[in-house]
Amino acid sequence: MNLMATTWKMIVGNSPLCSFACNKKEPLEPQRIKKFGIEHLRFRNDFKLLDKITQRINVSVSGSGMTRPVNGSEMGVIEDTDFELISGIIYDACKEQGVNAMPGLLCWEWNLTDKKNIVDQLSYCSREGNLGVGKIFHALVIKTGFCGDKIVDTALVNMYAKCGEIGSAVKVFDGMLSIDVASYNCLISGFLSNEMFDEALGLFAQMGVWEIRPNHYTFSIMISGCGSVFAINEGIQLHAHVVKLQDVVNGVVANSLLTMYCKFGMMENAQSLFQSLPKKNVVSWTAIISGLYQQRALEKALLQFYLMRQHGFEPNEYTLTMALSSCGGIKQFDNGYALHAQLVKKGMASGAFVGTAIVDMYTELGQMDNAEKQLQEMGTIASAVSWNALIAGFVHNNNIEAALKAFHKMVLNYVPIDEYTFSNALKACSSLPSLSTSRQIHCWVIKASSERNLHVASSLIEVYGKCGSLDDAEKVFDQISMPDIVSWNCLVKAYSQHGYFEKAVSLFKKMVVEGVKPSGSTFLAVLSACSHCGLVQEGKEFFKSMLMNYSVIPEETHYCCMVDLFSRSGHLEDALDFIKRLPIKPTAPIWRPLLAGCRCHCDLQLGEYVANRILELEPDDASVHVTLSNMYFDVGRLGELVKQRELMKLKEVKKEPGYSWIEVKNKTYKFFSGDTTHPQTPEVYDLLEKLINDIRVVNHASTLSEISTPHTELGLCNEGKLLYHSEKLAVCFGLLNLPAGTPIRIFKNIRVCSDCHTTMKHISKITKHEILLRDNYRFHHFKQGCCSCGDFW
DNA sequence: CTAGGGTTAG
Numbered sequence: 001m002n003l004m005a006t007t008w009k010m011i012v013g014n015s016p017l018c019s020f021a022c023n024k025k026e027p028l029e030p031q032r033i034k035k036f037g038i039e040h041l042r043f044r045n046d047f048k049l050l051d052k053i054t055q056r057i058n059v060s061v062s063g064s065g066m067t068r069p070v071n072g073s074e075m076g077v078i079e080d081t082d083f084e085l086i087s088g089i090i091y092d093a094c095k096e097q098g099v100n101a102m103p104g105l106l107c108w109e110w111n112l113t114d115k116k117n118i119v120d121q122l123s124y125c126s127r128e129g130n131l132g133v134g135k136i137f138h139a140l141v142i143k144t145g146f147c148g149d150k151i152v153d154t155a156l157v158n159m160y161a162k163c164g165e166i167g168s169a170v171k172v173f174d175g176m177l178s179i180d181v182a183s184y185n186c187l188i189s190g191f192l193s194n195e196m197f198d199e200a201l202g203l204f205a206q207m208g209v210w211e212i213r214p215n216h217y218t219f220s221i222m223i224s225g226c227g228s229v230f231a232i233n234e235g236i237q238l239h240a241h242v243v244k245l246q247d248v249v250n251g252v253v254a255n256s257l258l259t260m261y262c263k264f265g266m267m268e269n270a271q272s273l274f275q276s277l278p279k280k281n282v283v284s285w286t287a288i289i290s291g292l293y294q295q296r297a298l299e300k301a302l303l304q305f306y307l308m309r310q311h312g313f314e315p316n317e318y319t320l321t322m323a324l325s326s327c328g329g330i331k332q333f334d335n336g337y338a339l340h341a342q343l344v345k346k347g348m349a350s351g352a353f354v355g356t357a358i359v360d361m362y363t364e365l366g367q368m369d370n371a372e373k374q375l376q377e378m379g380t381i382a383s384a385v386s387w388n389a390l391i392a393g394f395v396h397n398n399n400i401e402a403a404l405k406a407f408h409k410m411v412l413n414y415v416p417i418d419e420y421t422f423s424n425a426l427k428a429c430s431s432l433p434s435l436s437t438s439r440q441i442h443c444w445v446i447k448a449s450s451e452r453n454l455h456v457a458s459s460l461i462e463v464y465g466k467c468g469s470l471d472d473a474e475k476v477f478d479q480i481s482m483p484d485i486v487s488w489n490c491l492v493k494a495y496s497q498h499g500y501f502e503k504a505v506s507l508f509k510k511m512v513v514e515g516v517k518p519s520g521s522t523f524l525a526v527l528s529a530c531s532h533c534g535l536v537q538e539g540k541e542f543f544k545s546m547l548m549n550y551s552v553i554p555e556e557t558h559y560c561c562m563v564d565l566f567s568r569s570g571h572l573e574d575a576l577d578f579i580k581r582l583p584i585k586p587t588a589p590i591w592r593p594l595l596a597g598c599r600c601h602c603d604l605q606l607g608e609y610v611a612n613r614i615l616e617l618e619p620d621d622a623s624v625h626v627t628l629s630n631m632y633f634d635v636g637r638l639g640e641l642v643k644q645r646e647l648m649k650l651k652e653v654k655k656e657p658g659y660s661w662i663e664v665k666n667k668t669y670k671f672f673s674g675d676t677t678h679p680q681t682p683e684v685y686d687l688l689e690k691l692i693n694d695i696r697v698v699n700h701a702s703t704l705s706e707i708s709t710p711h712t713e714l715g716l717c718n719e720g721k722l723l724y725h726s727e728k729l730a731v732c733f734g735l736l737n738l739p740a741g742t743p744i745r746i747f748k749n750i751r752v753c754s755d756c757h758t759t760m761k762h763i764s765k766i767t768k769h770e771i772l773l774r775d776n777y778r779f780h781h782f783k784q785g786c787c788s789c790g791d792f793w
Numbered sequence: 794c795t796a797g798g799g800t801t802a803g
Contacts, residue, residue, distance in 0.1 A: 185794040217795035252796040283797040290798055321799035356800045388801040423802035458803035486803050
């Protein structure tokens, strides 16, 4: 206990929870006692099952050997000979409820007149959460006249509380003839597990009124409840309380305090409490490891794990999963392997939880082969969670094909699909992006009634946004009852990505009105819309309002967006000025949009300056040389162009992600993606043109991007630039400076003049227009003339 | 009647 005794006294003195010890009132009033009989009888009408059973129970009329249906006044008077009959009925009812193996019921050795047996059965129902059977036993309790017995009634309270029928628990509790601390504990625990913290607190305070002293059970329950609902004040008061009543300080209470502080994130308190524990057990160690783990203090968690082992405690499944996950999180390859090896040795590696944690660890370490192998080794033990971890791993590691394959395999293996699966699979689709696959999954989502799950809905909005199906995105959004910040952001982003600045802003305003505070991502979306629409003034105002009106602190990405806003619109000096006045040291990603702006607006001098700044920060960045070489090409300085290309090649070779591939008819062609306006191999052009229907555009590590029809779109690209154009074919990359993963659109028969392919605006217009006109992905055929120069729009 | 605890998604 790290606080001074006086502090505790102070807290105790002020605590409303500490009143019980001094607040003496009358014991139970007589009315309460009278009431109880009626209360219990009322249950008969409350429960269908109870009715059913009372109808079916025949009671022999004493001495006559005849039976007739029981009536109300005879409740509770059953003769011994009827118990076998009742047992049979209960057995049948249990079977109806799908309970085949009620312990004790099958062996028929128990006696229904035995109170202990009934209590045992009720506790069994509590543990299993089997309300139906519990109610049958309640009926039996009434029949046998055990109601009114303190222990039986307490067991009933417990049963209803644990089965989630808290109202009935309260009823039984209110009807109890005499109440002791155990009954209170059961109901308090029931309130807490049904998320009724205030009621639990009230009941706890009420104990004092009846002069019932809380015991260590009570404290454990209450303290753990405080931890779950983040009731810091109450928790500390209870701690004070426990210190005051030294007789209740035991290991269990101390452990619950420990856990509570961990849940509050008050790790210093937890640590000092932990140090002061004379007898630490596995629970204490687990609590502290878990606390550190949840604070994402993974090194510390791992250290604690090793300390635990040094102190001779055997780690269990729980500690092991946390240890594995920590190794993954902080990329401790060696420790991860060592743990895995030990687990294999102990035969624990294929356990459901530990096994999944191993899968997850390998995905975090980027070793998807090992992750997949582990999943295979788990065989049928592998749960939906294990599969989800694998799929998410593939998505994170940008292997979309493998992610979808794993999803498919999951389905083939009859692993139940859940909301995590949907979310992961949709994420994979949005990386392609593939509208047809997304729609298929959406159907599935609807069938599984998961469309209101926030994660799934947001994934759907995202994927429809990526595919350009803004109507669908909006429809999904409208179905959400309580959209949260992420769902809002997805929708704002969808509109922003497609250049609907006004719509994005009106959504922004709407979310503010509806009381959702915009986040960094919201501003990113809005700023990027400004940037692509050339709205410099609006962008500047939004940027200003971030911190001033919404207290969102701008981050690197926002700075990039602002630089892009200035650069794209030709305000190169403003961009430079903005960078120079940043509160942080400018990074390469902040400089890059300015370099792109220099190219578009033909400022070679500034371009060279910016290029050097980027190369200072990231000497291996080949794309800088690509841009520079193109700029030299533009002004005809071929000597320098060649120099840059040489530099570029040297670096690109080292940096594989600098390449993309185009796969045509199973042949793969490499091309440069650093700057997509860079001339490609003529061979690639020819094939593109000839085999447009077969095109597969592939980027970076992924090996497959599905193109379902020639007019759907997919692909990944950094910058929205015209990749290639001719009279017959134009491939536009992305929607202008959008993140990797933005769709590539393929247009046929577009006439574009050869000058304007460098201007961003025109592509944005093509894209926007195409989307506006899109009707089941039909092409839009452009008229004669250039959209940029010919004032087509 | 009581304490503890892990893995997956937007």
